[in-house]
Amino acid sequence: MPGLMDREFLGATINTDIRIFFRVIGETIKGIKRSHWMNLVIISTMAAILSIFGCLFRSGLFVSHFVDEVGNAIQVSVYVKPGHDANNLVKKFSEYKNIEKIKIITREEAWKDLKTQMDIPEINNPLPDTIRVKLKDKAEVKDFIKTVKNLNSVEDVQYAEQFADKVMGVGHFINIAAIVIVIALGGLTFSIINNTIHLVIESRKKEIEIMRMMGVSDWYIKAPYIFQGIFYGFCGAFFAVIPLIALNSYIKKFAELFYIGIDANSSQIVVLSVLFMGIAVGALGSIFSVKKYLKV
Amino acid sequence: MIRLKNTVKKYGIQRALDCSNLHIKVGEFVFLVGASGAGKSTLMRLMYREELPTRGQVFVGGVDVAKMHPSKVPHLRRRMGIVFQDFKLLCDHNVFDNVAFVIRALGMSSREIKKRVRGALKIVGLPDKADALPTQLSGGEQQRVGIARAIVNGPSLLIADEPTGNLDPQTSMEIMDILEQVNKRGTTVIVATHDQIIVDHFKKRVITLEQGRIIKDINAGTYG
Ligand SMILES: Nc1ncnc2c1ncn2[C@@H]1O[C@H](COP(=O)(O)OP(=O)(O)O)[C@@H](O)[C@H]1O
Ligand SMILES: [Mg+2]
Numbered sequence: 402m403p404g405l406m407d408r409e410f411l412g413a414t415i416n417t418d419i420r421i422f423f424r425v426i427g428e429t430i431k432g433i434k435r436s437h438w439m440n441l442v443i444i445s446t447m448a449a450i451l452s453i454f455g456c457l458f459r460s461g462l463f464v465s466h467f468v469d470e471v472g473n474a475i476q477v478s479v480y481v482k483p484g485h486d487a488n489n490l491v492k493k494f495s496e497y498k499n500i501e502k503i504k505i506i507t508r509e510e511a512w513k514d515l516k517t518q519m520d521i522p523e524i525n526n527p528l529p530d531t532i533r534v535k536l537k538d539k540a541e542v543k544d545f546i547k548t549v550k551n552l553n554s555v556e557d558v559q560y561a562e563q564f565a566d567k568v569m570g571v572g573h574f575i576n577i578a579a580i581v582i583v584i585a586l587g588g589l590t591f592s593i594i595n596n597t598i599h600l601v602i603e604s605r606k607k608e609i610e611i612m613r614m615m616g617v618s619d620w621y622i623k624a625p626y627i628f629q630g631i632f633y634g635f636c637g638a639f640f641a642v643i644p645l646i647a648l649n650s651y652i653k654k655f656a657e658l659f660y661i662g663i664d665a666n667s668s669q670i671v672v673l674s675v676l677f678m679g680i681a682v683g684a685l686g687s688i689f690s691v692k693k694y695l696k697v
Numbered sequence: 698m699i700r701l702k703n704t705v706k707k708y709g710i711q712r713a714l715d716c717s718n719l720h721i722k723v724g725e726f727v728f729l730v731g732a733s734g735a736g737k738s739t740l741m742r743l744m745y746r747e748e749l750p751t752r753g754q755v756f757v758g759g760v761d762v763a764k765m766h767p768s769k770v771p772h773l774r775r776r777m778g779i780v781f782q783d784f785k786l787l788c789d790h791n792v793f794d795n796v797a798f799v800i801r802a803l804g805m806s807s808r809e810i811k812k813r814v815r816g817a818l819k820i821v822g823l824p825d826k827a828d829a830l831p832t833q834l835s836g837g838e839q840q841r842v843g844i845a846r847a848i849v850n851g852p853s854l855l856i857a858d859e860p861t862g863n864l865d866p867q868t869s870m871e872i873m874d875i876l877e878q879v880n881k882r883g884t885t886v887i888v889a890t891h892d893q894i895i896v897d898h899f900k901k902r903v904i905t906l907e908q909g910r911i912i913k914d915i916n917a918g919t920y921g
Binding site: 416417418419420421424435607608610611612613614615616617618619621 | 745747768770771772773774775776777779785786787789798799801802803804805806846850
């Protein structure tokens with residue numbers, strides 16, 4: 402029989418814990434209701450900041466995607482000296498680890514192409530054979546060009562160097578700016594939640610004191626304030642997603658203009674980040690506040 | 698129920714309490730008397746561990762609360778009821794909620810809560826005031842709510858610090874009658890007061906404090 406007794410006892414405590422949990426949620430809801438106008442202020446402020454964070458993040462991701470696409474489109478054109486075989490050169494290039502794509506455009510093909518684009522009189526084809534090389538890593542381009550230029554079967558090498566440098570610089574800047582902005586906005590939202598919960602605790606000092614005296618447990622007193630902070634973070638993030646949807650459709654249009662694909666996963670990544678940041682900052686801000694101002 | 702041994706409480710250099718030996722048995726009714734500043738509240742705060750003694754031990758129900766881990770303090774307080782001079786009610790909650798929140802936080806079922814709150818309100822003579830707000834009640838009624846809250850979890854010890862300090866003589870006597878009823882149901886009751894009429898009327902054990910020391914401790918005693 403003791404086994405049965407144990408099980409019943411266990412069942413009773415589990416029921417109790419579940420009830421306590423739901424009552425803490427109930428206390429949270431009551432607490433939020435009692436904060437009436439403040440809820441609006443906090444949630445809209447959080448939504449504004451989180452949407453700025455989300456939009457910047459989304460734009461940053463798109464720009465670096467854009468930079469990647471454009472950067473990838475930049476290829477090195479190697480012009481083959483007349484009388485040399487392009488295929489031999491290609492074989493040589495293949496030893497180079499960093500090559501992503503390589504393609505021979507014979508002088509005949511190039512000439513035909515040119516003639517379809519322009520009205521050219523019937524003269525001898527002046528074009529050389531061309532090898533188009535796309536490298537995996539843009540940083541390796543300069544090295545590659547140097548090596549290739551010295552080969553005696555190569556007439557000339559062409560590469561849009563300045564443009565590529567600029568594009569890479571922009572990408573780099575955006576990455577750094579994104580980190581700085583995330584830290585700054587994270588700090589801002591954290592202090593908003595932290596101060597809000599501090600205010601709420603301050604306004605309920607008397608009530609908290611009474612509950613303490615009556616033997617209400619630590620967690621039952623504290624948890625509603627933490628949940629309230631999480632609620633603000635979540636609601637702020639929820640409303641911050643709306644401008645993100647609008648921004649995403651803009652980005653789509655912009656991408657179509659440039660004939661590049663949209664960065665498929667970025668939108669979801671950004672929405673999840675905004676939600677995560679809202680909830681995490683809400684939890685952390687209120688936990689710090691409770692730890693600091695609600696000493697039990 | 699309560700035992701103090703060589704217990705000293707100092708605030709800075711001031712000795713608020715200096716008690717070499719005190720024993721209160723289970724089921725007793727004790728008056729704690731003495732002028733303002735004699736150390737009555739300090740002694741009570743040591744019992745519910747709102748203060749820690751500077752030196753010595755404070756046993757409550759066999760446990761030295763001075764050595765108790767802070768996380769265990771709520772458990773200690775759940776087994777006692779505390780009644781304050783200024784009632785300390787939640788002013789934006791009705792009477793029912795003021796009494797219920799303690800056992801609600803313990804995860805008791807709603808049915809059990811209702812039963813217990815009704816029972817407690819009946820004992821203090823407020824069976825019809827469950828929906829009233831504290832501001833709609835007289836001082837005496839508010840203190841009855843305070844007592845209902847203190848007894849709703851069936852404590853073995855009830856500590857009342859000047860429970861009638863804000864009430865007129867007639868109401869004070871009614872409140873004391875309720876506390877005597879609570880004692881008759883088996884709860885140990887300790888009441889701090891400097892109301893001579895009350896102390897003389899009930900003829901209980903009287904412990905007199907003066908400048909933090911127990912100067913008199915007599916059964917069926919009177920004030921002074
Ligand atoms: N928190 C405190 N800080 C400093 N001194 C205190 C504090 N609480 C009480 N005292 C002092 O301790 C002495 C006893 O106070 P108290 O226990 O409140 O007396 P009583 O309740 O009998 O009026 C008084 O002299 C009072 O000034
Ligand atoms: Mg006092």
